[in-house]
Amino acid sequence: MAKPALKLVDDATDLESERLDLVFSALSDPVRRAILEQLDGKDLLVSEIAEPFDISLQAVSKHIQVLVRAGLVTQQRSGRISRCRLDAGPIFGAALWLNRYSKYWQGQFDTLALYLDELARRPDGQDTGGE
Template sequence: MLTINNSVDNHSGMALPSLHVVKHGVSAAEAEQEALSGVFFALSDPVRREILTRLDGRDLLVSEIAAPFDISLQAISRHIQVLVRAGLIAQERTGRISRCRLDAGPIYTAAVWLNRYSRYWQAQFDLLAASLHEIEERRGRRGAPRDGRRTSKLGRSAKRRTLRKPKAEK
């Protein structure tokens, strides 16, 4: 069996990070589903995923985050706000300066949720592995000579002709 992500597969009772405070009149399960939807929505945009990649392991100012993008600072700020609402970025403000930091907790929660469905694709990986093994066995029975070496389509006699040493000129 192939394990996709061992740390997510074996979280064995580990408490998952709480993303949001439960709203009045909303169950904890509904709040968790809403938070998960927010994470997937935030991750659905390639610009926001690139922002998260840039923040991996370091804190950056909004202007530093925006530098490599060909979109306005206002557009980057909107993307950052989506990430903040999803809990993926923590933002600290000092006057007009805003520093952003990655918070990977919600990504872990999403990974755990996705991993519940790994048994479905796991079966496909197992089927693929079995099919590849069967193909290799069939190839081995058909084309391999007894000594284990493969022959080309030319055959052995053609190889002998091409491997002869040229006659020395007088």
């Protein structure tokens, strides 16, 4: 009856399930994933975010709105500019849901643990670029 201690893990509740709907749906678009990667470590304006993409600024603005609705990005408007900041909180909930299947990875699980360790140890989040 009472929810488990880690309520994020239990997606039986409508609220958490709807949040997962929004988060996974937001993550299902490569443009939005790229936006999140851009925001990893630094806040950016809408126009700065849009710069690398070949689509219109309006399209990027709509993508950002989707990320905002999912709780993955917050926007702080000051004057005519709108600074966008990553909020990784909801990603944690998604990761928890995924990790209920970690038992299937097994061998690769060590790889993940190692990778997490590596990431945690690194000052910035940059990948090595291999070798």
